[in-house]
Amino acid sequence: MKVIYTDSLVIGGGLAGLRVAIxxxxxxxxxxxxxxxxxxxxxxxxxxGGMQASLGASIKGEGDNEEVHxxxxxxxxxxxxxxxxxxxxxxxxxxxxxxLTAWGVPWSRVKKGDRQVVINGKKVTITEKSDAHGLxxxxxxxxxKKWRTCFTSDGTGHTMLYAMDNKAIELGxxxxxxxxxxxxxxxxxVCCGAVxxxxxxxxxxxxxxxxxxxxxxxxxxxxxxxxxxxxSEGIGSAIAxxxxxxxxxxxxxxxxxxxxxxxxxxxxxxxxxGDGGLLLDKDGHRFMPDYEPGKKELASRDVVARRMTEHMRxxxxxxSRYGDHLWLDITLLGKDHIxxxxxxxxxxxxxxxxxxxxxxxxxxxxxxxxxMGGIKTKPTGESPNLKGLFSVGEGACWDMxxxxxxxxxxxxxxxxxxxxxxEYVADHCAATSLNINTKLIEKFVxxxxxxxxxxxxxxxxxxPFKLKKEMQEIMMDKVGIFRNQAxxxxxxxxLKVLNQRAKNIAIRNRISSSNPELVEAYxxxxxxxxxxxxxxxxxxxxxxxxxHAREDFPERNDRDWLKRTLTSWxxxxxxxxxxxxxxxxxxxxxMPPGSRGYGVDNTIHHxxxxxxxxxxxxxxxxxxDADRFxxxxxxxxxxxxxxxxxxxxxxxxxxx
Amino acid sequence: xxxxxRTLKFHILRYNPQLNGDTPEMKxxxxxxxxxxxIFIALNEIRENQDPSLQFDFICRAGICGSxxxxxxxxxxxxxxxxxxxxxxxxxxxxxxxGFELIGDLSVNTGKFMRQMSERVESWIHDKxxxxxxxxxxxxxxxxxxxDEIYELERCVECGCCISACATKRMxxxxxxxxGFMRIARYxxxxxxxxxxxxxxxxxxxxxxxxxCMTLLGCQDYCPKDLPHQTQIAYLxxxxxxxx
Numbered sequence: 001m002k003v004i005y006t007d008s009l010v011i012g013g014g015l016a017g018l019r020v021a022i023x024x025x026x027x028x029x030x031x032x033x034x035x036x037x038x039x040x041x042x043x044x045x046x047x048x049g050g051m052q053a054s055l056g057a058s059i060k061g062e063g064d065n066e067e068v069h070x071x072x073x074x075x076x077x078x079x080x081x082x083x084x085x086x087x088x089x090x091x092x093x094x095x096x097x098x099x100l101t102a103w104g105v106p107w108s109r110v111k112k113g114d115r116q117v118v119i120n121g122k123k124v125t126i127t128e129k130s131d132a133h134g135l136x137x138x139x140x141x142x143x144x145k146k147w148r149t150c151f152t153s154d155g156t157g158h159t160m161l162y163a164m165d166n167k168a169i170e171l172g173x174x175x176x177x178x179x180x181x182x183x184x185x186x187x188x189x190v191c192c193g194a195v196x197x198x199x200x201x202x203x204x205x206x207x208x209x210x211x212x213x214x215x216x217x218x219x220x221x222x223x224x225x226x227x228x229x230x231x232s233e234g235i236g237s238a239i240a241x242x243x244x245x246x247x248x249x250x251x252x253x254x255x256x257x258x259x260x261x262x263x264x265x266x267x268x269x270x271x272x273x274g275d276g277g278l279l280l281d282k283d284g285h286r287f288m289p290d291y292e293p294g295k296k297e298l299a300s301r302d303v304v305a306r307r308m309t310e311h312m313r314x315x316x317x318x319x320s321r322y323g324d325h326l327w328l329d330i331t332l333l334g335k336d337h338i339x340x341x342x343x344x345x346x347x348x349x350x351x352x353x354x355x356x357x358x359x360x361x362x363x364x365x366x367x368x369x370x371x372m373g374g375i376k377t378k379p380t381g382e383s384p385n386l387k388g389l390f391s392v393g394e395g396a397c398w399d400m401x402x403x404x405x406x407x408x409x410x411x412x413x414x415x416x417x418x419x420x421x422x423e424y425v426a427d428h429c430a431a432t433s434l435n436i437n438t439k440l441i442e443k444f445v446x447x448x449x450x451x452x453x454x455x456x457x458x459x460x461x462x463x464p465f466k467l468k469k470e471m472q473e474i475m476m477d478k479v480g481i482f483r484n485q486a487x488x489x490x491x492x493x494x495l496k497v498l499n500q501r502a503k504n505i506a507i508r509n510r511i512s513s514s515n516p517e518l519v520e521a522y523x524x525x526x527x528x529x530x531x532x533x534x535x536x537x538x539x540x541x542x543x544x545x546x547x548h549a550r551e552d553f554p555e556r557n558d559r560d561w562l563k564r565t566l567t568s569w570x571x572x573x574x575x576x577x578x579x580x581x582x583x584x585x586x587x588x589x590x591m592p593p594g595s596r597g598y599g600v601d602n603t604i605h606h607x608x609x610x611x612x613x614x615x616x617x618x619x620x621x622x623x624x625d626a627d628r629f630x631x632x633x634x635x636x637x638x639x640x641x642x643x644x645x646x647x648x649x650x651x652x653x654x655x656x
Numbered sequence: 657x658x659x660x661x662r663t664l665k666f667h668i669l670r671y672n673p674q675l676n677g678d679t680p681e682m683k684x685x686x687x688x689x690x691x692x693x694x695i696f697i698a699l700n701e702i703r704e705n706q707d708p709s710l711q712f713d714f715i716c717r718a719g720i721c722g723s724x725x726x727x728x729x730x731x732x733x734x735x736x737x738x739x740x741x742x743x744x745x746x747x748x749x750x751x752x753x754x755g756f757e758l759i760g761d762l763s764v765n766t767g768k769f770m771r772q773m774s775e776r777v778e779s780w781i782h783d784k785x786x787x788x789x790x791x792x793x794x795x796x797x798x799x800x801x802x803x804d805e806i807y808e809l810e811r812c813v814e815c816g817c818c819i820s821a822c823a824t825k826r827m828x829x830x831x832x833x834x835x836g837f838m839r840i841a842r843y844x845x846x847x848x849x850x851x852x853x854x855x856x857x858x859x860x861x862x863x864x865x866x867x868x869c870m871t872l873l874g875c876q877d878y879c880p881k882d883l884p885h886q887t888q889i890a891y892l893x894x895x896x897x898x899x900x
Contacts (some may be wrong), residue, residue: 038767096790134797517708
C-alpha cells in the first residue's frame with residue numbers, strides 16, 4: 001500500500017486550493033495539491049467578467065469601500081449569509097487583488113480622460129481622473145451600488161488562475177495530476193487525509209496529512225443544463241458528506257445565471273449587462289425595467305433569472321426547437337468594445353452559435369450556474385464537526401453568499417478565502433502533530449478497494465450514465481429556478497429510488513486502470529446523495545430566500561427561516577440525509593434584515609430585527625465621533641489573521 | 657446548421673497503453689448528427705451508448721480550458737468547440753495530439769509537458785520585492801495599453817496544438833516551442849518582471865530555443881486562440897540576436 005505523507009493536503013487545484021497550498025508552503029509546511037487534471041484547466045479559468053474588490057479607482061467606483069461592498073453582499077445573500085464571514089471577505093478583498101497584481105495578473109487599468117460607456121441603454125461620456133491613470137479599473141455588475149468588478153477583459157478567471165498556478169510552480173508546490181480523492185480518512189472526529197485513486201493506472205493510495213483541504217468547486221453537474229465544467233460534480237463535498245460526520249450547508253441554495261447560451265448552456269458573462277447590454281423579448285421589447293425599474297438588467301442574478309422566467313411564462317419568450325429563450329443584446333456596445341472587453345463572449349458566439357454578437361442578438365436563458373451550498377465550515381475554514389478538515393471556495397459553505405451570490409464575488413471568494421483559510425490551515429499544521437495508526441489507513445483503503453472490486457465484478461445491473469441522466473432531469477424539472485411542494489416531494493421520492501438503484505451499478509468495461517465508465521460508476525452514487533441533500537433541503541424550506549424561490553411560499557420568512565440548513569449522512573443505510581438547522585443570530589448582525597431594494601419585498605420579519613435596529617441606532621448615537629472602522633468594531637468585531645488587518649488605501653482618501 | 661439528419665462516421669485511434677498487449681488501431685463509430693452538435697457531444701454519445709472505454713479529455717467544453725486538443729481531420733484543434741456541421745462529408749478522423757505522452761485513445765498528458773515548460777522558462781514574475789509588497793497600499797500603476805498587450809499574450813490556454821503542429825519540435829525533442837516562446841514574450845513585456853534580455857537569452861538563446869525554429873509556423877496556423885506566434889517569435893529572435 002502506497003502512503004504519502006504531507007502537512008497540508010489540498011484536494012483541488014483551482015484558485016482556492018492553490019491559494020491555500022501557497023499559504024501553507026510560504027509558512028514552511030510541506031504541501032501537495034491533488035487535481036483531476038492540470039491545475040490551469042480548473043473551472044476557475046472559466047470565470048469571465050471579474051472579481052469584486054472595493055478599490056474605487058474608476059470614477060464610477062468613487063466612494064466605494066468595505067462598507068458598501070458589505071451591504072451589497074449581504075443584500076445579495078438575502079440576509080442568508082454569515083455576516084462575520086462577509087466582513088472578513090470585504091475587508092480582505094482589496095489585499096487579495098493587490099497581491100495578485102504583484103503576482104502577475106494583467107488587470108485592465110484606468111485610462112485618464114473621456115470614454116464612452118453605455119448606461120441604461122444610452123451612450124454616455126464619463127471622464128476618468130488623471131490621478132487614477134494606471135490603477136486597476138472596474139466595471140458594473142448586478143446588485144452592486146458601485147462599479148466594483150475588477151477584470152482582465154473577459155478572461156479574468158484565466159489570468160487569475162495562471163498567475164496563481166505560476167506562483168505555485170515558482171514555490172515548487174507539487175500538483176499530483178489525474179488523481180482523485182474518493183474518500184476521506186478519519187477517526188474520532190479527526191480527518192487525517194484521503195484515499196486517492198490514480199485515474200491513469202487505477203492504483204489506490206493513501207495521502208495522509210495534518211490538514212486536509214477540500215477545494216473541489218461546485219455541484220452544477222447535478223443539473224442537466226449548467227454553465228459548469230464537466231468536472232464540477234461536487235465529489236469533494238460528497239466525500240465529506242460520506243464521512244457521516246462533516247455537514248454540508250445550505251445545499252438547496254443553487255444559483256441560476258440569467259445569460260447562458262441556448263441550448264448548450266455556456267456562460268456569457270454578467271459583464272455583458274454590466275457594460276450596458278440589454279435583455280429583449282420576442283417583440284424586441286426591453287422588459288426588465290417593467291419589472292425592476294430601479295436596477296433593471298442589473299438586479300441580482302436570482303431576481304433577473306426569475307423575472308426572465310416569469311416573462312417567458314407570459315408567452316414573451318422566443319420560441320426555438322430547444323424551447324423558449326430571450327435575447328441578450330450587446331450590439332449597442334459596438335465592435336471595439338466587444339473585441340476588447342468581451343472577446344471570450346464573442347468567440348463563444350462565433351463557435352457555438354455561428355453568430356456575430358456585434359451585429360446579432362444572443363439567445364440566452366437562465367441556467368444552473370453556482371452552488372452556494374457546500375461543506376459547512378467555521379470562519380476559519382475548518383469543519384465544525386471534523387477536525388483537520390478544511391474547505392474553501394465554491395465547494396465550501398464558508399457562507400459569505402447565503403442564498404444568492406453576487407456576480408464577481410465568486411473568484412473574489414476563492415482568492416480571499418484561500419488567503420484567510422490558508423493562514424488558519426498553516427496555524428493548524430503548526431499546532432497539530434500527526435498521530436495515526438496505519439491500521440486506520442489500511443481500513444479505509446481496503447474499504448474503497450472492495451467497493452471498486454464489487455463494481456468490477458458485478459455482471460448485470462444499472463447503467464451509471466443512465467442513472468446520472470435521470471438524476472439530472474429530476475433536478476432540472478423539479479428542483480429548478482421556481483420550486484413547489486408537489487414537485488419537490490416527487491423529486492425527493494424519485495431520488496430515493498435512484499439512490500437504491502445506484503447500489504446495483506454494473507459496468508461493461510471491466511478494467512481497473514484508466515476507465516471512464518468506472519469513474520462514472522463510483523461518482524454517480526455520490527452525486528445522487530448530493531442531489532438528495534439539495535432536493536430535500538429545498539422541500540423542507542418553506543419560504544423563498546435568494547435563489548431558493550418557492551411558488552407556494554413566496555415570502556422571505558425571517559421569523560421562521562433565518563437559519564442555515566445543515567445536512568449529514570450518518571449511516572450508509574439511510575436513504576435520506578439528516579437535516580438540522582443553525583440559527584443566524586440577528587442580535588449579532590452588523591446589518592439586520594431589511595429590504596434588498598430590488599425584487600419583491602414581502603418579508604415576514606423576525607421580532608429581533610426591530611430590537612437590533614434600535615440597538616444599532618443607540619450605539620451609533622452614543623458614539624457620534626466614531627469612524628466607520630470603530631462603528632464596525634462596536635457592532636460586530638471579527639477576527640482576521642493579523643497580517644491582513646491593516647486598513648486599505650484608496651485613491652484620494654488615503655486610509656479613511 | 658442544417659435540419660437534415662445525417663449519419664456521421666467517426667474514425668478514432670484506439671490504444672490503451674495500460675493494457676498489456678493492446679495495439680493501436682482505428683475504429684469507426686456511427687453517430688446520428690443533431691443540430692448544433694460538437695465533437696464534445698458526439699464523443700460523449702459514443703462513450704455512453706457504444707463504447708464506455710473510450711478515453712478523451714474535456715473540462716470546460718467552452719473553448720476556455722484547453723483540455724481537448726486533438727487532431728481533427730489532420731488539423732490540431734479544440735474538439736469542444738468544433739461543430740460537426742463543419743465537415744460536409746460527415747467523415748471525421750480523430751487522433752491524439754502528437755508530441756505528448758499518450759494516456760489512452762485521445763487523451764494525452766499535456767500537464768506534465770506544460771509544467772516542465774513553465775519551470776524551464778520560469779513562468780512567473782521575477783521581482784524579489786513581489787512577496788513583500790504592502791498589500792494595504794495602492795497597487796503599482798501600469799500603463800493601460802501595456803496591461804491590454806500583456807493580456808493579449810496571456811490568452812494561451814496551454815492546449816498543445818502549437819506543439820503538435822510544429823515540425824521543429826518533431827525533429828528536436830528538447831525544442832521549447834511556441835507555447836514557451838509566447839510565455840517568454842509575455843513576461844518580457846511585463847514591467848513587473850525584472851528579468852533582462854540577457855536573462856531570457858539564457859533560456860531561449862540556443863537551438864532548443866528561439867534560434868532552432870525553422871519558421872514553418874504551424875503554431876501560427878493552428879493556434880485556437882489566434883495568438884501572434886509569428887510576430888512574437890520574430891521579435892524574440894531579433895531581441896536575442898542583439899544580446900551581447
